[in-house]
Structures are given as C-alpha cells and as structure tokens.
Amino acid sequence: MTRESGRRRGMPATVPDAASAGPDLALAPDPGLAGRADRPVAGIDNGYLAGYRVRFDEAGADGNARTGTLLRYAQDIAWRHSEALGFDRTWYSERDRWWVVRSADLLILAPVPMGTTLRLATAVIGHRRIWARRRGEFRMPDESVAAVATVDWVLLDERGRILRIPDDFGTAFPNEALTDDIVRVALPPAPPDAVGIELAVRPQDLDPMAHVNNATYVDWIEEVASAAGAAAATVSTPRRIVLEYAASAELGDRLRAVAWPDDDGWAVRLSRLADGVDIVRARLSR
Numbered sequence: 642m643t644r645e646s647g648r649r650r651g652m653p654a655t656v657p658d659a660a661s662a663g664p665d666l667a668l669a670p671d672p673g674l675a676g677r678a679d680r681p682v683a684g685i686d687n688g689y690l691a692g693y694r695v696r697f698d699e700a701g702a703d704g705n706a707r708t709g710t711l712l713r714y715a716q717d718i719a720w721r722h723s724e725a726l727g728f729d730r731t732w733y734s735e736r737d738r739w740w741v742v743r744s745a746d747l748l749i750l751a752p753v754p755m756g757t758t759l760r761l762a763t764a765v766i767g768h769r770r771i772w773a774r775r776r777g778e779f780r781m782p783d784e785s786v787a788a789v790a791t792v793d794w795v796l797l798d799e800r801g802r803i804l805r806i807p808d809d810f811g812t813a814f815p816n817e818a819l820t821d822d823i824v825r826v827a828l829p830p831a832p833p834d835a836v837g838i839e840l841a842v843r844p845q846d847l848d849p850m851a852h853v854n855n856a857t858y859v860d861w862i863e864e865v866a867s868a869a870g871a872a873a874a875t876v877s878t879p880r881r882i883v884l885e886y887a888a889s890a891e892l893g894d895r896l897r898a899v900a901w902p903d904d905d906g907w908a909v910r911l912s913r914l915a916d917g918v919d920i921v922r923a924r925l926s927r
Contacts, residue, residue, distance in 0.1 A: 676721055681762035681778060686815040688764035689722035700755035703876055709859040712747055715777040715790040716855065718763045726813045730849070737799035742855040743772060744793040744824035746883045751787045758782060767819035768811070771795060771803050774819060793823045826885035826922040828908050835901035836869035839914070842894045852889040858921045859884070861898055862909045866925055869900035871907045874925040881906075884923040888913075896920060 676691030699710040723729070733739055753759060760780040767774045777790040796804045831837075840861055848854040859882065863875040874880060890896060895914045900907055906926030912919050 676718070676725070678725065679762055680764070682764045682766055682776060685764050685766050685817070687722075687813070688762060689718060689725060690760065690762045691718055691721060692758045693718075693761050694758045695753055695755050697755060701876065703752070704755050705876070706753040706755070706757075707860070708747065708749065708863060708875065708880075708882060709856040711749065711753070711779060711788050712745065712790065712856040712859055713854075714759070714761055714779070715745075715747075715763070715775075715792060716742070718761050718777065719775055719792070722763055728813070738804065739797050739850060740773075740794045741797055741850070741852075741889075742792055742886055743795045744826070744883075744885045745855065746791040746824055746881070747788065748790075748879065748881045749788045750879050751781070751785065752878055753779070753781070753787050759787065760784075765814040765816045767817045767821075768806060769819050769823075770805055772823050773806060773810070773814075773816075774821075791824070824883065824885065826883055826924055828903070828910055828922045828924075831899045831908075831910060832901055835899040836865065837897055837899040838865050838868055840896045840898060840911075842890050842892055842896070844892060847892060852891060855884075855886060858886070858911065858923075861896075861911060862900075862921070862923050862925070865898040865900045866907050866909055869907065871900065871902075871925060874907055874927055877927055879927065881926050882923060884921055886921055887919045890920050 674692050676689060679688040679690035680686065681688045681690065693714045695706045695710065699706055701707045761777060763775060763777045765773055766776045772793055772795045775792050775794065777792070778786060779788040781787050796806055798804055842853055846853050846857050862882070862884070866872070866875055890913065896911050897914050898909065898911045900909045903924065906924055909923045909925065910919060911921040
C-alpha cells in the first residue's frame with residue numbers, strides 16, 4: 642500500500658491549465674520530469690501533469706513497461722501532486738495521517754516500449770465521506786491514450802482506523818461528491834485445481850509506511866497468474882486488472898497466492914498463511 646497527500650492551505654491564486662496557457666503548453670507531448678499543475682479532467686478544478694520515461698529495469702522481457710510500472714507511476718504522481726500543494730511527508734508524519742490505496746482499476750490499451758516518455762496527468766475526481774477517487778491518464782508522445790488508472794484511497798490514523806476526509810482536502814483538491822461505491826472485487830472460493838505459490842515479504846517489498854507497496858502486489862498477482870497459464874493476460878493489450886486491497890502485509894509475513902480461470906478472465910487471491918486473511922483480491926481480463 643501507499644499514500645497520497647493534499648495541501649495545508651488553499652489553491653494558488655493562479656494555476657495555468659492546458660486550455661488557457663497557450664498552444665505550446667496545451668500541445669507539448671512531454672511536460673518534463675519536473676511536472677506542473679494541470680486541469681486534465683473537465684469540470685474538476687485540480688490536477689497535475691508530469692513526464693515519466695520508462696527505464697530499462699521497468700520493462701519486461703517483451704521490452705514494454707510492466708503493469709506494476711504503470712501503477713507505480715500513478716502512485717508517484719499522486720504523491721507529487723500532493724507535495725506541490727503543501728501536503729508532504731512531514732505534514733502527514735506530524736499528524737499521523739496517511740492515505741492508502743483501497744482499490745485500483747488499471748486499463749492498459751497499448752504497449753509502452755522502454756525509453757518512451759509518457760505524459761501522465763492525474764486529478765482527484767470525486768469523494769465520499771471516507772474515501773476519495775483519483776484518475777490517472779497515460780498518454781504516448783503522439784497523444785494517444787496508453788492506459789487509464791482509477792484508484793480509490795482512504796485516510797488512516799496511526800492505529801490504522803479509517804478517518805473522515807478533512808475539509809481542507811476539499812479546498813486543496815476541489816472535486817465532486819460521488820454516488821458510486823468504492824471498487825470491490827468479490828471472489829468465490831478457489832477451486833481445488835487452482836494454481837498456488839507461496840511468497841515471503843522481504844525488506845525490499847516495503848514502502849515508507851513499512852507495508853507492502855500496492856504495486857508490488859501486482860507483480861505477485863501476475864507471477865501466479867503466469868504460473869496458472871495466464872501469461873498473455875499480463876502482457877497483451879488491451880488488458881485490465883482490478884484489485885481490492887483488503888488488508889496489509891508486513892515484513893516477515895508469508896503469503897499464498899492462488900489463481901484460476903473465472904468468467905472471461907482470471908481470478909487471483911493473496912492471503913496470509915498464518916491466519917488465512919485475504920490481503921488482496923484481483924481480476925485480470927483481456
């Protein structure tokens with residue numbers, strides 16, 4: 642899991658957007674690695690835009706960005722958006738408040754070759770009392786959409802309890818109240834012939850919250866799916882992965898991942914061996 646953040650004070654007095662800043666800003670395929678404020682979603686008065694170049698180690702054997710790479714970009718730009726508005730790690734540490742991912746829906750429409758600089762835009766597009774939804778759109782240098790990520794976040798305190806979203810987040814990230822429910826992934830019990838593997842949580846799997854990072858679960862899910870015969874569902878395009886993060890895994894935990902065909906795709910469950918608690922439930926489809 643990971644966290645995103647907000648702003649201590651209100652929005653800057655003026656923030657350029659693609660529609661008002663002139664043709665150079667509106668059409669530039671590479672906004673640069675530094676990033677800047679943006680308004681990528683019509684009617685939503687918040688957003689951020691940055692370039693991400695796919696590194697050698699972020700691509701798979703096919704030469705394209707892995708699924709987990711794109712989700713890591715989505716969480717990183719969410720964090721950068723928050724820092725730019727004044728809610729950085731210090732702000733959260735002082736208050737013992739952290740955003741964590743509760744669910745993610747990633748649709749990959751086209752392969753993204755190693756060395757490509759993606760134009761990634763994000764915005765908080767809506768909220769309910771205890772969770773917020775963020776959208777990320779990945780564009781190729783020719784402006785075609787390569788992927789779209791929709792991520793639902795909840796705010797936790799130091800004991801892991803879900804908190805009501807403070808009003809100052811609405812000031813910093815103006816967005817609409819949602820009527821949708823948070824994304825869930827309901828899975829039936831795994832059949833007897835489901836393929837399973839065991840995993841151990843290592844120090845390198847942890848993020849700064851000392852929990853397994855949400856994108857690491859994607860790597861594990863694709864590992865067991867490939868072992869079950871669903872390798873094509875982890876690399877072909879278009880493809881989709883929907884995840885519900887039900888609990889967190891920590892250093893030293895041993896997990897069991899199982900995968901099986903389900904409907905028009907594949908179902909995957911990761912659970913903790915010690916108590917059988919579901920950690921992540923996911924569906925992959927093409």
